[in-house]
Structure formats: C-alpha cells, structure tokens
Amino acid sequence: MSDIIRLENLTKKFGDLVAVNNVSLNIREGEIFGLLGPNGAGKTTIINMILSLLHPTSGKIFVSGLDVVKNKERVKQQIGMMAQETVVEPDLTGAQNLELFCQLYHIDADAIPAVVKFGLEEADLMKFADVKAGTYSGGMQRRLGLVRAMLQEPKLLLLDEPTTGLDVQNRFSMWQRIKDLNKRGTTLLLTTQYLEEADELCDRIAIIDHGKVVAHGTPSELKRMAGEGEILEIITSPEMVQKAAAILKAKFKFSPDIKGDRIKAIVPKSEAEKLTMITKELEKGKIPIFSISIHLPTLDDVFIKLTGATMRDTTQEAVSPLTRAIGRG
Numbered sequence: 001m002s003d004i005i006r007l008e009n010l011t012k013k014f015g016d017l018v019a020v021n022n023v024s025l026n027i028r029e030g031e032i033f034g035l036l037g038p039n040g041a042g043k044t045t046i047i048n049m050i051l052s053l054l055h056p057t058s059g060k061i062f063v064s065g066l067d068v069v070k071n072k073e074r075v076k077q078q079i080g081m082m083a084q085e086t087v088v089e090p091d092l093t094g095a096q097n098l099e100l101f102c103q104l105y106h107i108d109a110d111a112i113p114a115v116v117k118f119g120l121e122e123a124d125l126m127k128f129a130d131v132k133a134g135t136y137s138g139g140m141q142r143r144l145g146l147v148r149a150m151l152q153e154p155k156l157l158l159l160d161e162p163t164t165g166l167d168v169q170n171r172f173s174m175w176q177r178i179k180d181l182n183k184r185g186t187t188l189l190l191t192t193q194y195l196e197e198a199d200e201l202c203d204r205i206a207i208i209d210h211g212k213v214v215a216h217g218t219p220s221e222l223k224r225m226a227g228e229g230e231i232l233e234i235i236t237s238p239e240m241v242q243k244a245a246a247i248l249k250a251k252f253k254f255s256p257d258i259k260g261d262r263i264k265a266i267v268p269k270s271e272a273e274k275l276t277m278i279t280k281e282l283e284k285g286k287i288p289i290f291s292i293s294i295h296l297p298t299l300d301d302v303f304i305k306l307t308g309a310t311m312r313d314t315t316q317e318a319v320s321p322l323t324r325a326i327g328r329g
C-alpha cells in the first residue's frame with residue numbers, strides 16, 4: 001500500500017511553545033488513521049499544517065508525493081476537511097449550505113441539485129432541507145459538516161474531532177458514516193480524544209502527547225505495549241487508596257499504580273478466583289470497594305504506561321465519575 005500522507009520530522013513552534021515536536025508518520029492509502037491525544041497535544045496543529053493553513057517551523061509534509069508547501073493549491077483540491085468547530089452558515093438552509101459548497105468546489109451547475117439531494121440523504125437531513133442550519137442541533141450540524149466535506153468526493157478526508165460533544169446516539173451514527181465512507185474508498189485521517197473511538201474506527205493510531213508521538217501501531221499492537229497480563233482496576237475512597245495499594249503489594253506482590261481514587265495493577269492472565277481473593281483481603285482491611293474489575297489492557301493503559309498519566313487525567317479531574325456520583329470525591 002502506498003502512502004497518501006507522509007510527515008517527516010515535522011515541527012511547529014509558537015514562540016517558545018513546541019506544539020508539534022519532530023513528528024514522523026505515514027498514512028497509507030485506504031486506511032483510517034487516528035491521531036489520539038488529550039487537549040493541547042498538537043492534533044489540530046498537525047491537521048492545519050497538512051492543509052497548509054499553517055506553515056511548519058521545520059520538517060516536511062507530502063500528500064500523494066507532493067510537497068505541501070510547494071503545491072498548496074493542488075494538494076488542497078485533493079483533501080476534504082471537517083474542522084474541529086464545524087462552521088455551517090446559520091442563515092442558510094441545509095440545502096443552501098450544500099449548494100454554496102458545490103459552487104466553491106466548482107461542481108458543474110447542472111449537477112448541483114443531484115449532489116445536494118445526495119448530500120441531504122446521506123446526512124439524513126432531507127426533512128430539514130429548507131430549515132435554517134443555525135437552528136439545527138449539534139449532531140445535525142456535524143452531519144451536515146461531514147457531508148459537506150465529502151461533496152467533492154475526496155480521496156482523502158481529514159476529520160478534526162468529528163464526535164467531540166456529540167451524544168452517544170449521534171456518535172455511533174457518525175462512526176457508521178465514517179466506516180461507510182472508508183469502505184467506499186476514502187482514506188481518513190481523524191483526530192480524537194476518545195480511546196474507544198480510536199479503538200473502534202482506526203486501522204492504525206498514533207498516540208500524541210505534548211506534540212510528540214509516544215507510540216504508534218494498530219490498536220492491538222498498542223495494547224500489547226501495556227504489558228503481558230491483564231489489568232486489575234479498583235476504585236475506592238480517596239482516603240483509603242494508599243492502604244488498599246499496600247494490601248495489594250503485601251498480599252499479592254502486585255505493583256499498583258495510584259491515580260486519585262483509582263488503583264491499577266498488571267496481573268497475570270486472569271484467574272477468576274483472584275478477584276474474589278482480592279475482594280476478601282480488601283474487605284478484611286475495611287477498604288470500601290466502589291468498583292473492582294479485571295480487563296484486557298485498553299489504550300488508556302498504554303497511555304499510562306508511556307506517559308505516566310491517564311488520558312482522562314489530562315482532560316478531566318483524576319477522581320472517577322463514579323466517586324463523584326457517590327459524592328466522595
């Protein structure tokens with residue numbers, strides 16, 4: 001498979017801040033590639049450089065073998081884009097929004113009505129064709145944004161956080177649309193803060209933190225980096241977390257990692273009785289157990305292993321939603 005995008009030692013500085021730090025990656029034709037990272041990791045900056053909206057400080061970007069800096073216009077024609085903040089024209093209807101884009105992309109005037117109809121059907125917005133887009137819900141605006149990005153049938157589509165802020169139902173339908181597009185032959189580069197999203201959609205992923213690629217590979221290759229074995233995860237009260245970790249060390253020889261009210265440890269391939277034994281020992285020590293589980297490594301476990309922080313820590317507080325709900329956090 002040939003590379004549709006190649007980033008070579010790409011760096012972007014804003015004053016003293018190194019937003020993108022010596023990133024080298026290749027995106028292959030036909031795949032869904034994910035840039036996964038927390039807020040401020042550098043994802044949008046990378047996307048904007050590929051689109052030549054930003055000039056790299058150093059390094060090179062090739063799209064279909066063309067140097068992006070030297071072939072701005074030719075490269076732009078090949079790429080569809082949905083920005084992080086989808087901008088629809090609020091005073092135009094859904095149909096008019098699509099017409100406007102057809103004109104911008106120089107689609108043949110005779111073909112425009114059919115293209116608009118196709119777009120509205122794709123976005124499941126036929127019923128709202130003549131309603132002003134400014135009154136659409138977030139999910140509807142995102143759907144319009146995605147369809148608009150694919151109107152010129154690009155070989156390559158860049159989606160910057162396509163599902164951030166969407167509810168579960170809209171997120172799932174966006175995933176389906178992305179998969180369908182890919183099946184029809186579009187290569188996708190998307191950014192996300194959601195581990196589950198990267199896992200579900202992407203053939204390959206680069207995990208980015210503070211502008212650097214900390215790991216890249218297929219979801220299963222990455223999960224194997226978390227280590228052999230499975231992950232024990234316990235949520236207890238913040239004041240008992242140290243004591244619980246000490247029990248795990250003393251009784252089971254685990255090396256627990258503590259974040260807020262959450263303890264994680266790598267355990268040998270799961271024996272079901274272990275969980276019962278662990279629960280018993282913790283109860284003996286009067287440790288409240290809000291949740292206990294053994295699961296296969298997730299991308300979050302990989303992120304912890306590589307950066308020492310959970311991705312959730314960087315986007316939210318360290319205390320788990322469960323503890324917050326119980327009111328102990």
Ligand SMILES: Nc1ncnc2c1ncn2[C@@H]1O[C@H](COP(=O)(O)OP(=O)(O)OP(=O)(O)O)[C@@H](O)[C@H]1O
Pocket residue numbers: 014017019037038039040041042043044045046084193
């Ligand atoms: N135009 C700019 N001027 C100065 N600093 C910037 C500029 N654009 C981005 N940054 C900084 O560069 C870093 C990377 O930002 P970027 O927007 O690429 O992150 P991101 O991974 O897209 O984050 P998010 O998930 O929040 O969208 C951040 O620290 C950000 O504050």
Ligand SMILES: [Mg+2]
Pocket residue numbers: 043044045084160
């Ligand atoms: Mg961004």
